[in-house]
Amino acid sequence: MSWDVIGQQLWNGLLNGSIYVIFAAGLSLVFGVMRVINMAHGELTMLGAMLLFTVTDLVGLGYFAGAALVVVVMALAGFLVNRVTVRPFLGHSELVVILSTVALSFVLLNGSLVVWGSGPKGVDKPFNEIVQVGGVYVTTAGVLLVGVCFAAVLGLYLMLTFTKLGKKTRATGQNLLGARLIGINTTAVYDTTLIVASGLAALAGVLIVLVSSASPNLGQPLLITGFAVVIVAGMGNVAGAVAVGLFMGVTEALFGQFVSTYYRQGYLYVVMIIVLLLRPQGLFGRK
């Protein structure tokens, strides 16, 4: 085995891992604040990728303008996701919200199959040079992907830590009743949480097309991978999700290279199951 191969897989893993990071950050944020598992999160990412394909390929916008438009539109759609599939069920058992978001994902997935067909769609990338860095082939689009992911996660961190909105959000996540008592409009917090999470999901979607193609079927596997990351990190732990997302991306790539390509995805599920059974609260979770 050569170092070049390992280096290449580390880079590939970093690309996947970055996607996992912002995908899982959104999933984890929703869980942390609202105690809700959003089963439609994967389809929101898929929709982001497919809409980007439509606005760039059919409408003719450039990549950056199209991506910005898609992320904003999808973020606003997060408001609807909250009002239609989450808010009406909040007093009920937590399983009911799983079911309503499953229904939403069913609609989005099959609707997208009707609109776009099941085939993969390529999107024109803004720049796509290949640079060789010490034996490892690196695409400039990939560098952009990693950069945007980290900027987004940093932005989320700063927002949660320093802004008033972030503080309200964390307070709501820690104690819903307490937050209401001190006058926080928790409905608005829930709306914003899903708006931010949907925006992050769509951002993952518009970034995925930089390294692969858009397809209506990309949501489901990503959702399960996202779960694996969120579970291993501890549900609701956004910072943990970042570390685990990167770790999972890199080890998955190495597993695919050196153990078995076929069972790559299986590797993530096995890690998730083992962690969940040994430490149900996740690696970084508190009991």
Add this chain to the structure above:
Amino acid sequence: MRLRIPPGWWLGGLVLLVVVLVPLFLFTNTYNRGLLVLIVIYAIAGLSLDYIMGEMGQFSFGHAAFWGFGAYVSAKLALDLGISPWIGFLAAPAAAGLVGLLIGYIALRRTRNLELAIVTLGFGVLAWTVALRWRPVTGGPSGLRQVPPPSLFGWEIRSELAYFYFALLLLLGIVFLLSRLRTSRFGRGVRSIHENEDLAKSIGVAATKYYVLAFSFACALVGFSGALYAHHFRFVNPNLLGLDYMFIFLIVVLVGGTGTLWGPVMGAAIFVLVSEWLRALQEYRFVIFGVVLLLVVLFMPIGVFPALQKIARRIRGRNDDKESGAPMGEHALEADKAG
């Protein structure tokens, strides 16, 4: 001892009469009769999932994996070893039940509710991956074909109508079994854990043991349904273990109503027939299904069957329904008290 027939059975009996007679007059071609078989198979799968959702108050996202597993076990035995499908019908639930016991033991000792849903999702997707990739054993993406039908005294049950009545008989047996199980010591134990696990433990119910056994039972039942599928439609493939069927069973249970015996049966009939009527809409029907599922969860969280029961009760002037849109699982208790 006076034999009391619970009101649910009257409504169920009426539906049953229709179900037995209608095929003879309305479902006249092979294709339509095949749909009837599908209804029964989905009904059994729905009943087993409802045992987890309605009785245990838990949720398994890996239920379709056990369904597909049962189908593969029985198909494999018949194809590779030439073992009669009748043995397969026993071996499939046994195998699914054993694996369910193992996974239930691993998962239920530690996790409940959301965590359990995700652990089972992990196991389910893992099983699907294995079915897809382990080509020498599972036949890879195309699966296994030419699964033989069961035969009775040298007569192969190939005809849709014969298989339908055969499966219907089994379904009735399963409904009866479940109704007995619900009121048994074991069934009440499971219920008590659902209501309040700590309280149940304090009065000496071995919560984890009961839950593991109940989970394993549900897995065995769905494995049996899978074997019925394999020997009628005569093929198995990895999709049987996948999330599509998981969603179908979920629709069956939710539309019908959780925690009621006839609910999933009715849900299965509604699902198959409505999807058939929507066939003209082709791929749009899945979109419509999603919308219907969302509307059902929104406006009729208790499901069709309990809603009908409520109406029937109202007609009889017994206005004892307090709840509507109660948290999932709890309406099940109400339905039971009424029964």
